[in-house]
Amino acid sequence: MSPYAPSSAFLRRNVPVIPAKLIHQAEEYVDSGAFFAELAAMVSYPTESARPESHVAVKAYLDEVLTPALEGLGCSVTEYDNPSGGPFLVGRRIEDPGLPTVLCYGHADVVDGHAGRWSEGRDPWTLTGDGDRWYGRGSADNKGQHLVNIAALRLLLAEQQKLGFNLTFLFETGEEIGSPGLAEFAAAHQELLRADVLIASDGPRLDATTPTLFLGARGGVQLQLDVDLRPDAYHSGNWGGVLRNPATTLAGAIGSLVDGHGRIQVPELLPPDLPDPVRASLAEVTVAGSPGDPAPDPGWGAPELTAAERLYAWNTLEVLTLGAADIDRPVNAIPGRARAVLQLRYVVGTDVDGIEEVLTGHLARHGYDMVEVSVLGRFAASRTPLDDPWVGWARRTLEQVTDQPVAVLPNIGGSLPNFVFTDILGLPTLWLPHSYPGCLQHAPDEHLLGSIAREGVVLAAALFHALGNPTDTEDPR
Structure with a gap:
């Protein structure tokens, strides 16, 4: 009050x-x-x-x-x-x-x-x-x-x-x-x-x-993941299997944060709980109820939650952009750099202070210490x-x-x-x-x-x- x-x-x-x-x-x-x-x-x-x-x-x-x-x-x-x-x-x-x-x-x-x-x-x-x-x-x-x-x-x-x-x-x-x-x-x-x-x-x-x-x-934190390994691209036939591929590295790094089914893999990026009053308020809520709305994808996100709970009461980590080299005109070369921008949408109760350090430490423990993490913006x-x-x-x-x-x-x-x-x-x-x-x-x-x-x-x-x-x-x- x-x-x-x-x-x-x-x-x-x-x-x-x-x-x-x-x-x-x-x-x-x-x-x-x-x-x-x-x-x-x-x-x-x-x-x-x-x-x-x-x-x-x-x-x-x-x-x-x-x-x-x-x-x-x-x-x-x-x-x-x-x-x-x-x-x-x-x-x-x-x-x-x-x-x-x-x-x-x-x-x-x-x-x-x-x-x-x-x-x-x-x-x-x-x-x-x-x-x-x-x-x-x-x-x-x-x-x-x-x-x-x-x-x-x-x-x-x-x-x-x-x-x-x-x-x-x-x-x-x-x-x-x-x-x-x-x-x-x-x-x-x-x-x-x-x-x-x-x-x-x-x-x-x-x-x-x-x-x-x-x-x-919900609040939000926009994150950039940057894998900048070398200034030049090298022929994939001459160097494939010898040089680390930054795009493959970036894909693996992202997969360690959120899997291919949209499930967050870092406990620190999740809220502590889903309060009973919040759950009760969403019990009768149907997501995507208007003509022309896309249908929620089955099996996406936290499987134990309803669509309404996932949207209004839980956190999601989304990949907004992902790229390396020229995706419209690929050449037979290992790129030197790959970059992605992700966004954590989060609810009240999530601690996002120090998120750069949390993600950097997580990636290092998974063998991705070459991935640089930076926060581009946030809102509470x-x-x-x-x-x-x-x-x-x-x-x-x-x-x-x-x-x-x-x-x-x-x-x-x-x-x-x-x-x-x-x-x-x-x-x-x-x-x-x-x-x-x-x-x-x-x-x-x-x-x-x-x-x-x-x-x-x-x-x-x-x-x-x-x-x-x-x-x-x-x-x-």
Whole structure:
């Protein structure tokens, strides 16, 4: 629990009935085309954080889109410089210091647009509707998602002329390049960002049709294995069997870390256990439930775990790149060098401090002391406990307005800067995603599903309404 959190009694109160009028207004906002038009304006800003020249578009997006949107919610808005990267934008609305405070988060930046590589000649910076799919860079990651929350807050404010809670909205502009400076900004501005709970939207739902809450993210460590034996390549007929082959060496080294069936072979790279509450939360979760999803491969990964447990509650070591010489034009020569990049995706409880030394020692014991290990980058794992009172409150609220159970995941399989909120700001974190695994984020043809956007505005409005309108009757559970 946050040190600023309301009492458990506050969260055990019955969730108030969400006004039918508010639900209708949320649906109408999407059905009328207003959401599409607003998102189209957002997508038109090429806010690619990996391109230095895009700082002009990023600044314009903050000034021309987000600042007016936050001011429309009655927020005072301040932009903060970031010595490590792009700026931060913070909007604050204080209705009463005695009320709970919600911290919302979004990121204004997108990945490379991949212009010229989209199907049917689509422009990444023009939102294009094709049935339920709305194509455009940032439509799902993250502009469409933070628009859902802005729209829900706007509708609630228009309906009751107040939120019923205090609001802080934090936007960063470098999430797609690792959130440079975000942790330092949060540590230096804890009073500014003080809140009772984080409610944010990013990443995918469990699938296209299942409303989902997730509570954190797996961490990641990117590793490079380099076998640099000699500057030249030597004829395989004249030197085969005499010179060590760096590609063969690298393949063997990788096989000592993770076998050919995806099973991690280094105990230090595994979590200590799979907690019972996490296992229980995933018991009914089905992976790859949307049309077009690839089917999980039988026999891949830890055989004693279900697919959901492997994806959301366990560690995986993946080979991202692997190469030696010119793989498209091989010649009869033993290469001089081979290199691979691997990534460890890990859950809370895994000790990744000193991972370079751990892997170097492991490889040396297996006869691969010529393999150099280096860490290219890392991000932390984090998770709000499943029994946190905010989690039960959110689930009960959302299930009021959906005709099916809400999936609650301990964390997503991917990465988000959730640790900034849990570990630095001490907040429980509720992520309500409005995308799905097949949205093609980070690739050509990224898209948002209109049906998810429509349901998302309803769900977000319900969550914010419940927080601002608590009842006094104790929950009888």
